[in-house]
Every structure is written in structure tokens, then in C-alpha cells.
Amino acid sequence: MKLEKLVGERFKERPADCVIDSHAIMVKGGYIKYMANGIYSSYLPLRRIVRKIEQILREEMDKIDGQEVQFPVVMPASLWDESGRYDSIGDELLRFTDRNNAKMVLGMTHEEAAVHLVREYAQSYTKYPFMIYQIQTKFRDEARPRAGLIRVREFTMKDAYSFHTSQEDLEQYYEKCHAAYERIFERVGVPEVVSVKSDSGMMGGNISHEFMLLTPVGEDSIVLCDSCDYRANMEAAENISDIARDAESAALEKVYTPNxxxxxxxxxxxxxxxxxxxxxxxxxxxxxxxxxxLFIRGDLEVNETKLVNFLGEQVHAAVITEECGLNAGYIGPVNLKVNGDAVVLYDKSLEGRNNLSCGANEAEHHYKGLDMERDVPNAEYHDFAKIQEGGICPKCGKKTVKISRGIEVGNIFQLGTKYTKSMNMTYVDANGESKTPIMGCYGIGVGRLAASVCEAHHDEYGPIWPKAIAPWQVHLCAVRVDDEEVRAYADKLYEDLQNAGIEVIYDDRSVRAGVMFADADLLGIPLRIIVSPKNMKQGVVEVASRDKTLKTQIPLENVMEEIKQYL
Structure with a gap:
């Protein structure tokens, strides 16, 4: 490929509206172009990167007996009615009516389609277990797309679905897929990705893990322990309180507290x-x-994901009216009165506590001396709090919790029978009894993974692509192509590299060396070969790696042999 023919502009200045580096690099370097909010077109360099990631995904899924399939992007709403998700999912699911007045959806995930594909096929236990996967375009109507390809509305995803006749079989396969994911992230160049326990959310199921690239620009909060291997998403991490009960309880006293x-x-x-x-x-x-x-200790924050999971319903911040009976700013658990039906909940951080202050459900009055056991004897306690930095690790019990930021680059779920049961997928077991199969689900966002690799591996000049997914392996720069000797040698080297099966992009433009090298930095190719009049006089070419670990000169007669060795 000759760079002069490469469609897409590269820019000197950082785009003003790009808040993270990978977004800025991909716009500046001619990888993507904004079309609409959360929707991008991609140029050839990104397409080549994505194809290589997809090939790695296929190889690793095939190794664990996956079978590639393809589901439609557009699906009838009736499938989602079967699972119950047509009404339970909010505005993220794009719904529309076609010209025949049939309700349709744009697929944001494909559990329903997976069950639909195999439920007639897999009616006997002899068909199990099996796994199907696809690499497909999806659309999720994100409320706040951000950070280029990190959070978009239209995206490409590898999603896989496994089917089993027992929980034990699912768990064994889940571990195989977990190991495959670790290999995938190592192969694409981000072995530092960590697996964390996560909340299953709208996907359903009881056990799930997210694979996180730890980075300050990540939008997810990750809970880590310095003393053990505990890792969890903030949404799934249990908060443990160890504040002891005071030896003596004061009397409950109402106090006038103006303003x-x-x-x-x-x-x-x-x-x-x-x-x-x-x-x-x-x-x-x-x-x-x-x-x-919800009553909670005063220094803690509510983890709304835990609350939603407990209620089984989405919530929003309350609008407190005079009619509801609540006294904003003075709400407490003693003598609480709410007009109409209401849910009252208590966080575990209050269990057994005494000598607390709280609202008195009366304007400009609070209580002191609250004893939860004495004054709220019927309270039931559940975990609704966000874990804090320096908090107690749920695994080892030490106060060594730290909070980091991360980008989710993959996820796996043990779905159980959430979809197979609701969609009436059954099989006949060895005893002739009808049973419901158990599912697992395994996803990786391809574009997000490419952007995450860029986020993890770049410098102030551009990306440093790992060789396995770099758009090309070699960047050949011919400085001063008006020099006949430079032109002749560079053209011949370009031809020899291609004939040897080496992916090469060739810059033979009549531009200044600074412009040429700036573009090379933005393309981030692992190995750069520089042919120049000065080098030709010395009988060498200059070879440098994009990560700056290599800078050397090679005699002209040894170039092909040594380039192959470096690669």
C-alpha cells in the first residue's frame, strides 16, 4: 500500500472535542470520522486492525469448539416479547415499526436470536453441549456516547452463547472461555487486562465477570485488594462495616435543629x-x-445497582411533595409515615448501631441517641452501599481495598435458564424427561478493544500498535524521492517486502522528512525503514521500532534478512 493513496487525512493538531487520547489519536491519525452522536465511519488502517482482532477472536473461539453463525441485525419484537425484554429494557433498545406495521428492534444483544436459532435443533440431550458465536454489528441507543470508540451507539461485537444440560457443565465451559479471553487479550497486546466479578444487569444470571483494562480514563470503578486477588466491579462489590456498637445507649432525644x-x-x-x-x-x-x-450510614453512598437488583425495578431520584407525607431534610426511621404504599429499606451499615443522629420526621427537628435495635426493632438489613477506598476486602477481610478506573473490554455471564425458560426451549434427557437447557454468554466489543489497545499503548506522537494487530508490519519511508538512487532502492525494497509476504506501507511522497515521520508516528507501525541520500552514501538503511526500543543501521545487502528477524 502506498501512503499517497491512503484515503483519510492526518492532522497536526489535537481535535478539541476529544477528551481521551485514543479518541484524539484515531481522529487525528485518519482512523475514524464522526458521522452522528456515537456513530463513526472507519478508514482502512482501523479496518485492518479490526480484521486482525476478529481473526484472533475466531481462532480462540474455534479452539474451544465454537461454531460461527450470524444473526440478523433487525429482529421482530415478538422474539423480545418471548423473553420479556421488549418491555423491561429502556430506551437503549431501538424499536420501530416496518412498512407492514410489524414491530421490530435493532439488535443490541442477541440472546433471543441464539435461542431462536437452536431450540428446534437441540431437543435431545445428545446434542449438548455446544457453543455458537458471531461477529456482528449491533446498535445500542446510549444516552451519553463518549470517548470515540469506547462508548458508541453502533458497534461490532463478538458474542458467543453456550448451551448445557447441567450447571456443572456450564461452569467447566465458563472456565474454558475465561482462559480463552485471557489468551485473546494477551495476543492483541493488552495482557494487563484483569478479570473482575461484576453485576449481571439486564443480561440476567447469577455469575458474571468483566475484563477490565485499568486506566485513569476508564468510566467504570474497579475494586481491588492489595492483600489478595480480590477484584470486582464497584456495582458488585460487597460493602462491609466494622464499626462496633457503643457499650451504652443514650436515650432517644428530639432536638430543635433550625436551618x-x-x-x-x-x-x-x-x-x-x-x-x-x-x-x-x-x-x-x-x-x-x-x-x-433507604436508610444508610451518613458517610456512605447508595449503590443504585444493588438497589435496582433488590427491587427488580428501575428507580429515579424522588420528587418529594407535600402530599407524600415525607419531610425533606428531616426524614428518619422512627415514626416514619409515608402516605400511600412505599418501600422502606435499611443498609447493613446500620445493623446493631446505636447513638446515632437522624431526622425526626418533623420540620427543624432531629433525633440523637438513635438505637437501631431498640428504636427500629423490625428493620431488615441488606447491602445497598458503595464500597469505599480503604474499606474491608470481602475476601481476605483486611482494610486494603483500593478503587481504580477501568475500561470494560469483555464480559462473560452464566445466564442460567433466563432465556431458554422464557422462550420455551426444552430437551429430552436420558430418562425421557423434558428439561430446560442452561446458557452462558460471552462478549467482546471489537472497536472498543482496538481503542483500548490504543489507550494503553501510545505516546505523545501517536499509537504504538502491537505487531499482532498493527495495520501494517513495516513502514517504508523514502526521504528525498527525487534522488534517483533513493527512489530505485526504495521501490525495489517495497517490491521485495511484498513478495516476502510482509505487510508494508510505503511513503514515497515528495514531502519534508518531518511531515513523513509525523504521519508514520500517527500510523504507529511496529517497524520503520528509512531510505535517504545520507543512508545510501553510507551503504545502509536506518531501522527503528515505533516503541523506540530499537534504532540501528543495516547494510543494504542484509536488509531483507534482518527485517524478517526483527519481525
Whole structure:
């Protein structure tokens, strides 16, 4: 490929609207072009990278007995009605009606399509286990697309679905797929990706893991332990409280607290720490606007994913009206009254605690001396809190928790029977009994993975692509092509490299060396060969690696042999 023919512009300046480096590099380097919010066109360099990632994905899925299939992008809504997700998923699912007035959806995930494909085939236990996978375009109507290819609306994904006759068989295959994912990330050049326990969310199932590239620009919070191998997404990490109960409980006392509303104001008023208070966080369920009043220790935040999973309903911040009976700023668990039906919940951080401050459900009044066992004896406690930096590790019990940021580059789920049961997929077992198969699901976003590799491996000049996925292996630069000797040698070397099966992009433009090398940096090819009048006079070519670990000169007669060795 000659660079002068490469479609797409490369720019000197960083685009102003790119907030993270990989986004800026891909726009600046001629990899992608913005079309609409969360939707991009891609140029040849990215297409070559993506093809190589897809080939690695195919090889690793084939190694664990995967069979490649392809599902439609557009699906009838009736399939999603069968699973119950047509109504349960929010605006992320793009719904439309076709010219025949049939309800349709754009696929954001393909569990329903996978069950539809195999439920007639797999009616006997002898057909199991098996796994099918695809690499397909998907559309998820993200509310806030960001960071280039890291979070988009239209994307390409490898998603795989396995089917089993027992939980034990699923767990064995789940481990095989987990190991395959580790190989994938190592092969594409990001072996530092870590596996973390995660929340299954709308996918369903009980066990799931996310594969995270730890980076400060990540939008997910990852909980790590310095003392053991515990790793979890913030949404799935259990918060453990170890604040002991005071030896003696004070009497519950109502106190006049004028102009005191926030939990910080209350604690300042009483001269105490926020960890010794009980605060109320109020939500409403999306489905029916029912109030949800959650009491939690004053210094903690609510993990809304835990709350939604407990309720089985999405929630939003409450609008507290005079009619509801709640007194904003003064809500407490003693003598709480809510007009109409409401859900009242208690976080585990309050269990057994005493001598707390809290609202008194009366304007400008708070209680001090709250004893949860004495004053709220019927409370049931569940984990609704976000774990904190320096908190207690759920695995080893030490106070060594730290919070990092990460980009999710893959996920795996043990789905169980969520989809097969709702869609009436059954098989006949060895005893002639009808059973429901168990599913696993395994996904990797291809474009996001490419962008994540760029995020992990770049410098101030551009990307440093790992050889396995680099768009080309060699970047041949002919400096001063008006020199006949340079032109003749570079042209011949270009031909020899191609004949040897080496992927090469050849820059023979009549441009300044600075422009040529700046473009080479933006393309990030692992190995650069420089042919120039100065080098030709010395009987050598200059060879340098993009990661700057190699810079040498090779005699002209040894170039092909040594380039092959370097590669």
C-alpha cells in the first residue's frame, strides 16, 4: 500500500472535542470520522486492525469448539416479547415499526436470536453441549456516547452463547472461555487486562465477570485488594462495616435543629462524625412512582445497582411533595409515615448501631441517641452501599481495598435458564424427561478493544500498535524521492517486502522528512525503514521500532534478512 493513496487525512493538531487520547489519536491519525452522536465511519488502517482482532477472536473461539453463525441485525419484537425484554429494557433498545406495521428492534444483544436459532435443533440431550458465536454489528441507543470508540451507539461485537444440560457443565465451559479471553487479550497486546466479578444487569444470571483494562480514563470503578486477588466491579462489590456498637445507649432525644438540612449540617450541629449518623435517600420506582426510602450510614453512598437488583425495578431520584407525607431534610426511621404504599429499606451499615443522629420526621427537628435495635426493632438489613477506598476486602477481610478506573473490554455471564425458560426451549434427557437447557454468554466489543489497545499503548506522537494487530508490519519511508538512487532502492525494497509476504506501507511522497515521520508516528507501525541520500552514501538503511526500543543501521545487502528477524 502506498501512503499517497491512503484515503483519510492526518492532522497536526489535537481535535478539541476529544477528551481521551485514543479518541484524539484515531481522529487525528485518519482512523475514524464522526458521522452522528456515537456513530463513526472507519478508514482502512482501523479496518485492518479490526480484521486482525476478529481473526484472533475466531481462532480462540474455534479452539474451544465454537461454531460461527450470524444473526440478523433487525429482529421482530415478538422474539423480545418471548423473553420479556421488549418491555423491561429502556430506551437503549431501538424499536420501530416496518412498512407492514410489524414491530421490530435493532439488535443490541442477541440472546433471543441464539435461542431462536437452536431450540428446534437441540431437543435431545445428545446434542449438548455446544457453543455458537458471531461477529456482528449491533446498535445500542446510549444516552451519553463518549470517548470515540469506547462508548458508541453502533458497534461490532463478538458474542458467543453456550448451551448445557447441567450447571456443572456450564461452569467447566465458563472456565474454558475465561482462559480463552485471557489468551485473546494477551495476543492483541493488552495482557494487563484483569478479570473482575461484576453485576449481571439486564443480561440476567447469577455469575458474571468483566475484563477490565485499568486506566485513569476508564468510566467504570474497579475494586481491588492489595492483600489478595480480590477484584470486582464497584456495582458488585460487597460493602462491609466494622464499626462496633457503643457499650451504652443514650436515650432517644428530639432536638430543635433550625436551618439544619444536610447530613453534614446535622453532624456539625451535634459535634459528631458522619459515620455516627443515619441518613435517608429517597427514590421512586420508574414503573409506578412508588416511594423507596433507604436508610444508610451518613458517610456512605447508595449503590443504585444493588438497589435496582433488590427491587427488580428501575428507580429515579424522588420528587418529594407535600402530599407524600415525607419531610425533606428531616426524614428518619422512627415514626416514619409515608402516605400511600412505599418501600422502606435499611443498609447493613446500620445493623446493631446505636447513638446515632437522624431526622425526626418533623420540620427543624432531629433525633440523637438513635438505637437501631431498640428504636427500629423490625428493620431488615441488606447491602445497598458503595464500597469505599480503604474499606474491608470481602475476601481476605483486611482494610486494603483500593478503587481504580477501568475500561470494560469483555464480559462473560452464566445466564442460567433466563432465556431458554422464557422462550420455551426444552430437551429430552436420558430418562425421557423434558428439561430446560442452561446458557452462558460471552462478549467482546471489537472497536472498543482496538481503542483500548490504543489507550494503553501510545505516546505523545501517536499509537504504538502491537505487531499482532498493527495495520501494517513495516513502514517504508523514502526521504528525498527525487534522488534517483533513493527512489530505485526504495521501490525495489517495497517490491521485495511484498513478495516476502510482509505487510508494508510505503511513503514515497515528495514531502519534508518531518511531515513523513509525523504521519508514520500517527500510523504507529511496529517497524520503520528509512531510505535517504545520507543512508545510501553510507551503504545502509536506518531501522527503528515505533516503541523506540530499537534504532540501528543495516547494510543494504542484509536488509531483507534482518527485517524478517526483527519481525
Amino acid at each position: 439544619v438540612h444536610t447530613i453534614e449540617d446535622v453532624c456539625n450541629f451535634f459535634g459528631d462524625e458522619t459515620k455516627n449518623s443515619c441518613k435517608a435517600v429517597v427514590y421512586q420506582q420508574n414503573v409506578d412512582d412508588k416511594y423507596v426510602v
